[in-house]
Amino acid sequence: MSKSDIGPPNFREMLPEVIEKNYGKWKYHEILKPGVLRHVSETGDEVFTVRTGSPRLVSIDFIRDLCDIADKYCDGHLRFTSRYNVEFITPNKKNVKPIMDEAKKLGLPVGGTGNSISNIVHTQGWAHCHSAATDSSPIVKALMDELYGYFTSMKLPGKLRVSLACCINMCGAIHCSDLAIVGVHTKVPKIDHEKVGAICEIPTTIGSCPTGAIRRHPDKEIKSVVIREDLCMYCGNCFTVCPAMPLADAEGDGVAIYAGGKVSNARKPPMFSRLIVPYLPNNPPRWPEVVDIIKKIVGVYAKNARKYERMGEWIERIGWEKFFQLTGIPFAEQHIDDFTYARETWRTTTQFKW
């Protein structure tokens, strides 16, 4: 007989002893070097944290490897961060070096702290999702191979959060990241009229379209829908609710890039990321076009932003026209908003730069 409604394991039983003892009593912390933190408690106790990267999609043997390190140096405790990194926590400073060495042996980079590029929040892609317009793990791997030096150092002006979603459902933190990669379609769904009536709820399907492009089929005999192609912007939400409207397309699908979002309230309030590259093709296994442009933007930001400035704060200060100029990204009609609150994004002042 199975149990139910037991909930997750109680976190109190998962905490290392030194954490339990100093719970809620922390006084300050410092970053000793990339990937290594020191927290000091009111009680005088201190803990050291070693943070390592992880590919997120991992085998159970990977988890067991982590457990071996934690058993050896962290009294059998470890944790994961909200960006999929792994943290080994120990009260003994002398454990820091061996933990770093063991991580290195497993091929795990130590870093992701301070003004670095930490892990990339990402989604399922072609490995497990039916609505993906691009893959996720391969792009993350290709990007992090190139941005590796930014993970293991803290030389950027501010934190730089990169995230990726394989469709515009935008699972994860895409809409509020310094740089975000999003899978996009560019072709109208193909409707299987035979199946729509049988497997889809027509009102839900009609209601699923943000631009109202879907109508009942004009022929009452046909229990299906039609799409006004000029109104469809290929979001794929109709496919999410109605399997008979697939839109994935080998040549049409690709990725868009957004920039300038953040969630923290430090200095400026949270910001949305904004479209900077409307379309790049899918080019497995390493998506070189995507990697190149991201590297370029990071480079321009690193060179031009002031101390502590996040990507969005920097762009806001210099103006979008300067951003496009400095990065050399061509500006296109797709950049200009034409959805519900479009007007708010147009320039209603004569203040701009040449």
Place this chain on the structure above:
Amino acid sequence: MADKTPKVDELEKGPWPSYVKELKRAAKKSKAAEDLLGVQELSFNDKVTHWKHGGIVGVTGYGGGVIGRYSDIPHLFPNVESFHTFRVNHPAGWFYTTKKLRELCDVWEKYGSGLTNMHGSTGDIILLGATTANLQPCFDALTEVGFDLGGSGSALRTPTACIGPARCEWTNINTLDLVHDLTMEFQDEIHRPRWPYKFKIKISGCPNDCVAAIARADFTIIGTWKDSLRIDQKGVREYAKGGMDIKNNIVNRCPTNALEWDEKTKKLKVIPQDCVRCMHCINKMTKAIRPGVDKGATILIGGKAPILKGAMLSSVLVPFIKIEPPYTEIKDLIREIWDWWDENGRTRERVGELIERLGMRNFLKAVGLKPVPQMIKSPRSNPYVFF
């Protein structure tokens, strides 16, 4: 295998830890993981996904927690014909003992592909790839070692919280206790979907918002304080001595000019009533500035991704609330919101979209909250006013 998946193999190279190596490790023990490598190679060639739409599977007694997935090429890869995902509720703060993790791995070695995501974006442990036949026995084994499923579908999704008091000096609330308490209180709402759409709760201990609660939760709890931030002048002088440009990088960057720096006396002064608790000065001078002592949280509502009406950030609902067990006030408010949304929400309408459609005015009335200026950036400019 090298010649079978040449494109996928490319991704074993390079310094960042390779998920392909992980797929291959799992493939040594699991035919499903081996087939997944083949599926990946095929997707690289075809540039489309090879998973069929949807799939409704689950375990007895629950309406969610398992994401069904079927291959559209089962003749080529029979071992991933059904390749379902378990969402397993993580312990608060993602803290584990190795004993618990090893038990989890043993269950998954027996019943699944051996592949996982640590973790999914909402916070769950993701067990990637089980056959339909293995779902119930795997679930039974999971609960046996103390793990329950998380949420999926039109339900309360797995709530998450930042590390908070466990290892952060900035937290203003007991994020981990609160998230565990709410998760236990609302087990029924997590496991048995019954709403217009999904609902997410996220909790951050301070406005740095390390779990992105303002962007990724319908109901957002962010710790804050009411009195003055605390400045240790000796600590400030240490930073000045260490070469920090306090005037330019701290004082001038304060969004509300709430800080004053006296270069002569080396004193940093805060005007508490002007501080909007953005965390900047605290973040940059961790040893000298701390949040105040009159602690609580701000509650915000409506955060979500773009579908359908555009992305939303949560907006202020309750500027300040004390956060103490048994958290009755918060639970009551959450229930009021669910009642109103359940009653008025259209199919697949997030609570933020419903508030926009029916008006903040009506929403506040329904949940019994008074309008306050902290809720808005600015009053309306149009004259289209209801009375």
